[in-house]
Amino acid sequence: MTEKFWNKEIETAPRDQIEKLQVQGLKKVIQWALDTPFYGKKLKKSEINSPDDFNCIADLTKLPFTTKDDLRNNFPRGLLAVDMSEVVRIHSSSGTTGIPTVIYFTQDDVNRWSDIVARSIIATGARKGDIFQNMMTYGLFTGGLGLHYGAEKVGMTVIPVSSGNTKRQVQIMKDFQSTVVHATPSYLMHLHSVIEQSGPGLAGLALRKTFVGAEPHSENTRLKIEEMFGIDAYNSYGLSELNGPGVAFECEFKDSMHVWEDAYIVEIIDPATGQQLPAGEEGEVVLTNLIRQATPLIRYRTRDLAYLTNEPCRCGRTHQRLSRITGRTDDMLIINGVNVFPSQIEEIIMQIPEVGTNWQICLDKDGALDKLTVNVEIYSKMFSGDASQIEKLRSRIKEELRASIVINPIVRLHEPGFLPVSEGKAKRVIDNRPKI
Amino acid sequence: MAKQLNVFVENRPGRLESVAKSLRNSDINVRAFAIQDRGDFGLMKLIVDKPKQAQLALAEQGFACAMKDTLAVSVPDQPGNLHKLMAALAENQINIIDAYGFVLDPSKQGVCCVEIENLPQTNAAQAVEDAGFTILEDEQLYNL
Incomplete structure (x- = not known):
């Protein structure tokens, strides 16, 4: 019994x-x-x-x-x-x-x-x-x-x-x-x-x-x-x-x-x-x-x-x-079970001098798991002209995001002007995940 | 030392066209160029007749663009000379970040543009000259 x-x-x-x-x-x-x-x-x-x-x-x-x-x-x-x-x-x-x-x-x-x-x-x-x-x-x-x-x-x-x-x-x-x-x-x-x-x-x-x-x-x-x-x-x-x-x-x-x-x-x-x-x-x-x-x-x-x-x-x-x-x-997001606010991501990105003020995050499904892509722009004035600088920047953003929101993001670096501008109501979060 | 423009470009259709358009609109003449491919982005490397103006024109269009020193070496267009140049750098433990070459005058003269790691701290120019090569100065290069 x-x-x-x-x-x-x-x-x-x-x-x-x-x-x-x-x-x-x-x-x-x-x-x-x-x-x-x-x-x-x-x-x-x-x-x-x-x-x-x-x-x-x-x-x-x-x-x-x-x-x-x-x-x-x-x-x-x-x-x-x-x-x-x-x-x-x-x-x-x-x-x-x-x-x-x-x-x-x-x-x-x-x-x-x-x-x-x-x-x-x-x-x-x-x-x-x-x-x-x-x-x-x-x-x-x-x-x-x-x-x-x-x-x-x-x-x-x-x-x-x-x-x-x-x-x-x-x-x-x-x-x-x-x-x-x-x-x-x-x-x-x-x-x-x-x-x-x-x-x-x-x-x-x-x-x-x-x-x-x-x-x-x-x-x-x-x-x-x-x-x-x-x-x-x-x-x-x-x-x-x-x-x-x-x-x-x-x-x-x-x-x-x-x-x-x-x-x-x-x-x-x-x-x-x-x-x-x-x-x-x-x-x-x-x-x-x-x-x-x-x-x-x-x-x-x-x-x-x-x-x-x-x-x-x-x-x-x-x-x-x-x-x-x-x-x-x-606007809290739940990414693979972890609670994340877009403002947390913004906070981290904005501390990095080599990126511009525009940013955007995309959420997709990679098989059953969530995939977070962080899009940022290179800040022209800080660009040294070296590919190694860009690669280091990418790893740094990845590492800092991983450390603070415990999620491994994909980081994409864009030319200045690619992302919607920061004024007004720019759409910062694009959630392509099907509603489960 | 000769100047080269390194422009950050995303790897998607139309980006190089956009760089080229900015240069055309500012009446810049491109003497040589190469692309360093890094997956989802690349660097477009340009040698132009008016580097300063070109940089301004690109910056105005929003491009992240930096002016870099490059070692532009005049290389006689004959078998073995590329090796001779590379050997001179290798013997001095000088590391190359990126390089490209082109023939200027068939079987007479070619040019090798070499980006050197930590260039100011190396004796790259000396090593190249000691091996018997001529380094092209700004004007020589721009007015090829």
Whole structure:
């Protein structure tokens, strides 16, 4: 008999019970938040001076939103609620204009997060006894470590391969008979094409499930992955500001992702007015983290667009479900699972004296993977007349982009005047990728 | 030392035409040219009668264009002379970035234009002259 729930009582709790948990959680979060320089000021401005000012879930709308800019402007310690000596983990993501965002975790925070990830894993039907090959990047990015800790908590056998080196991934899948993998949808498609090319195909593999995330994709993409590998694929949602993976996860019925509402309060708002929208209406996802003391986050505007459904799920869980992410309210790009803002690329390019002020990036598909091409112009005044200068310039741009956005771009150098001029609304991003 | 214009050109149709057009419109006479191909771009190397004006004309059209020193060597048009020139440079450990040659007067005179790595730090001119070659000066080259 295999367990269907990680924490049945909470996962199937009646709505009023969930709301009670949320109010309790929020009181705690407000207490934590008041200890930070940022929220200390911000909450008082909204006349919230103590957790007692907050008594029912409807009071949530009294609280101000938090944005990515708030995180950047208060880098590095403006949202830190505990003494640094209590922090056991730091995760960070690169910022839109060079300033990163940082999230701190206490030991309890890591434990609570891992518990929620464990719950997510069990909901998909994966369990102790599964061999889990984690193909998501380890490091400051939360995708790798988040699932790693949750999977260990479940008792799975974890293989922390991290991303890339596809031939080795395939070998490890065979050697250790991996049953569950975690990757981006585009990487899985790439993985499949490599398996196809390398002889015996899927024979000798023991794969039965995959968790996919970090990249919006369609139902058709899921079906394609499931068909290609003959496995079940479960969508997941998370973002580093809200711990990382495990904010929402699909259950065995694969019909939208359960948001673990005792850990994260989810709202959908109209991005223009900030008003809450009812279930079924698409808007911006706003999340409050109830399980992290070191970096409290209240009503965080994710800039992801989606909608909620609160109809009962066949699995028996009562937590609302979030649709696939349908888009963004800003210009963030997701390139092979990595979040990139065009402004980050601009920032890097503009620091290089040998290039002009015009630039353009193009996104295409190279097989299943995304290909980023960065187009820049040579700055006439800095041109020495040597081909070696141009080659060095190209490598430098490549290297700096690789270091800061963790993507290997193709760099094309153009004659001055080739690209649209920088004034006005020049089109800087050309995304030729088919919508998946 | 003779001057050569190095122009950055993308590898796509019409770019060389555009360079040539700028030069024509400014009444520049091209004495010699070559293309250094580097895949998706190339450098067009030009020896012209009025290098300064040519550079201005190209810059005005937006071209990235630099004026470089080149060693223009007069080479008698007979078997073995290219080797003799190359040997003189090789013996002195002088590295060539790019070079091109043309015959000026069949079986009498040819010219070899050689771009030397770190030219000012080398004894390239001396080595070439010691081997018995004549280096063409600006005017000699432009008025071939």
